[in-house]
Amino acid sequence: MFRTSAVILIALIVAFLIISLVSSQPWHTIQIFMFEPVSSKAHIGNVIEMAIPLMFSGLALSLLFKANLFNLGAEGIFYFSGVVAASIAIHAQLGNWLHPAVAVLAGGLVGALLSAIPGILKAKWNASELVTSLMFNSILFGVGLYLLNYKLRDAKAFATVSYKFQPTAILDKLVPGTRIHTGLIVVLVCIVAVHFFLYKTKWGYELRMTGINRNFAEYSGIKTAKVIILVHLIAGFIAGMGGSIEVLGMYNRFQWTALPGYGFDGALVAMLAKNKPFAVIGGAFFLAYIRIGADQMARMSDVPSEMIAIIQAVIILLISAEQFLKFFKNRMLLREAAKDA
Amino acid sequence: MHSLLDVILTTDFAFSVLRVMTPILFAALGALISNRAGIINIGLEGIMLVSALTGVVVSAYTHSAWVGLLAAAMGGTLIAGILAFFTLQFKTHIILGGIAINLFASGGTVFILYLLSGDKGSSTSLPSKVLPSIDIPLIKDIPVLGPILSGHHVLTYAAILAVFVVYYLLNKTPLGLRIRSVGENPHAAQSVGVSVMKTQYIALLLSGFFAGLGGAYMSMGYLSMFSRDMTAGRGWIALAAEAMGRGTTLGTSLTSLLFGAADALSNALQVLKIPAELIGTVPYIATLVGLVVYAINETRRKNNKKLKSKSQPSAK
Incomplete structure (x- = not known):
């Protein structure tokens, strides 16, 4: 907890430094960056809207990371499941609430099946899930x-956009005046479910043990191959639902002509959350907050929003640096030891 | 009516294969060196992107393409150095570190591009330089081979030369031996006095250097400007080429050539109205199949070994 706060503080200081180097009115710009996201109902809405897909991908990546699997396939699954949901939203004729439910579930199922492939390859033949999932991202994007x-x-x-979705397929808005949609409820339910699964069920226990040490888990009688495939199925389902919900909640046509980037963002959220389901909410909101802040900053000042990429890199590098604070502590210890001697 | 063979069996196509292969080959050689040292550099994509921008910016301000190239290579090495510092000193997870580099590069290059040129899309307003192409005196007059092999960009020749350099480095020099031994078994290497950290530092810096050359080629050869996300997944393809080439210099180079051909094919096949989106996935599918076949073979071999070692005691 202390280290996460320290990292976030450093990241914000880096942000301020960049702004003061680049902007002609640094103080004004920093104020926009910091406070504009909570300045109006619409902006708060923007933060929550953006946090929804980040929570989905952060949750999926947390599960995989928890099992010590470096699968970055959520990126491609987000995209492809979005396409699946979009085609159902365009072509199917269904009732008001059934339509989005079918589209989202179909997206989730497709995501689970696609995600299972790198899982099976890893479980049976130990093929690197990192490389196979990266290949899958490019293949799924192409298709x-x-x-x-x-x-x-x-x-x-x-x-380059699809036909319009049928009005029945689009997710309902929760708060008038914003685009916050029912996906928020779905993702919160998912988070509670994953928490329960991880910490209160036998399967969750097996998953965590496999993540800590696969060989040890295998020797103590856990079928780790099964666990690995199961994790991939669940993570794929969550990512698939995330992609479908994002498409049906935020747009009325499918319009992604590049990978949306949520897979890698999910890795960042999972790291901020230390792979804990409930903490994913906080990680996703933090990331959404600084993104909306940067968007507003780009609109109202002379600093482009891409500054956020630098901040994200700093956060990832420092937060996953196990030795980050220890390094300085050790150096201080050494220095004091030298003084005494 | 065009047919597939009409498109492929031309000197133009063979020429374009080498042209498209160049950045992939550079990055794949970078991936090879760091992987042999046991450290997977998935930041290649980002390193290429940073170098592509560095080359354009420095060549525009110094009016020299060669200074630009030097800066691009140094830029790539520097980014790899930052990655190495964090992963080796601070124990950042190497894959997460690579993700950080890629995120930084795709946004950071646009950020800097915008500050320098006021444009977020491309660097057309910067008067950047392009490295020359070279006609090879004797070869260029040979029929068929001449038009394929001669007249390439100077960095294309450099890439082919680099294959031999990397082969020599890895297999014939003390440094290469250290790199391979650290990758094979770091504890054993450490026990005979090889500094694991120093060796991995060098390997990562070299991988950044080669990826940097690949990036320079993108913006000062393949195109004559920088545009956002212009590397378009070549860093990932390079990792795939290394994986499918099974960590050998020859295998990696041949797979890079294969992926270059697949890439060139996807350009050429647009004439035939086969959707480019689908052709574009061919290199990735090929890699996936190659990886799976390799993994299955490895597992079988290990299982056989286990069976043998189990049956031996009873034979005694």
């Missing part, structure tokens, strides 16, 4: 973009 361009694309629209 998804093909489907968008050749099957779903609205020729009458000027940009």
